[in-house]
Amino acid sequence: MRPIRYARRGPSRRAGATVRRPLRGNSPHSQAPRPQRRTDTYAERSLPIASLPNLRDVGGLATADGRRIRTGLLYRSSALDQLSGADAVELGRLGIRTIYDFRTEAERAARPDRLQPGMRYVAADVVGGLAKHAPGDIMASMRNPTLAYEAFGNGKGTALFVAHYREFVSLDSARRAFGRVFSEVTDERYRPALIHCMGGKDRTGWAAASLLLLLGVPEDEVMADFLASNGYLKPMFQSFLDDFEARGGDPRLIADFLWVRPDYLEAALDEVRRSFGTIEGYFSDGLRLDEGRLQDLRAAFLDGI
Numbered sequence: 001m002r003p004i005r006y007a008r009r010g011p012s013r014r015a016g017a018t019v020r021r022p023l024r025g026n027s028p029h030s031q032a033p034r035p036q037r038r039t040d041t042y043a044e045r046s047l048p049i050a051s052l053p054n055l056r057d058v059g060g061l062a063t064a065d066g067r068r069i070r071t072g073l074l075y076r077s078s079a080l081d082q083l084s085g086a087d088a089v090e091l092g093r094l095g096i097r098t099i100y101d102f103r104t105e106a107e108r109a110a111r112p113d114r115l116q117p118g119m120r121y122v123a124a125d126v127v128g129g130l131a132k133h134a135p136g137d138i139m140a141s142m143r144n145p146t147l148a149y150e151a152f153g154n155g156k157g158t159a160l161f162v163a164h165y166r167e168f169v170s171l172d173s174a175r176r177a178f179g180r181v182f183s184e185v186t187d188e189r190y191r192p193a194l195i196h197c198m199g200g201k202d203r204t205g206w207a208a209a210s211l212l213l214l215l216g217v218p219e220d221e222v223m224a225d226f227l228a229s230n231g232y233l234k235p236m237f238q239s240f241l242d243d244f245e246a247r248g249g250d251p252r253l254i255a256d257f258l259w260v261r262p263d264y265l266e267a268a269l270d271e272v273r274r275s276f277g278t279i280e281g282y283f284s285d286g287l288r289l290d291e292g293r294l295q296d297l298r299a300a301f302l303d304g305i
Helices: 085-092 105-110 135-141 145-152 156-170 172-184 203-215 219-227 229-246 252-258 262-276 279-286 291-301
Strands: 074-077 098-101 120-123 193-196
Touching (some): 145 156, 172 193, 172 203, 193 203, 203 219, 203 279, 219 262, 229 252, 262 279
Parallel strands (some): 074 193
């Protein structure tokens, strides 16, 4: 297959960037022609709940062959530790049956989810295999300008997150967590479901992006959806940057990796290509979903199957 240049919305790629192979494999779902598609606005899929600033429906986007990802089956958000009152009522109206929490044990203990009656809760620690620089440790360091500079100065922070995104693909704990989620959501008894981490942008961002790619959403649309977290989380992160500056730190030190960047998702996609070849290979060999389960995923989430 002749290599193609990776396409996405936003600024043109930096000079000398790597030419990337397409992630699609040889399944019939990846070979259909690409008709003209309507471009969705991502705000149409967000849900305005103040204590869940990155709450969105994973569905709603169009695939390369003109189908659409079903809505109302899988949601994504930040942590549910601030959920209460009217926000809890609004979330309850979605009828969510299962919450999948991608955070570490320490994160869950420090900020436990506030669940509604009847919600099934599953702890699916993605980065339990990390010896250091787990998400909770990173957040703690960013509250101390001196520690933050030592840990993240001179580009070390961005490099750390690039490495983390590769680990979302390569870590045994990550493959177990994502494999369990995508295996279970084929079963309507567990849906609608919600996946989340702390901000709903990194671990959750990769989970949503990988599913959309498997279902046939074009890579440029997946990238745009991934980057949309920056807009939804801006008020929360701006207050964090302001607090860091008030403590004597330079906000530019942490701004580059506080937000999601194209480099992060591209690192995970490159790791998929390196280790598994295609997104189908990642789901089948990495997440241990057999062909029957992959067909169940497509049947559950794609209109027209």
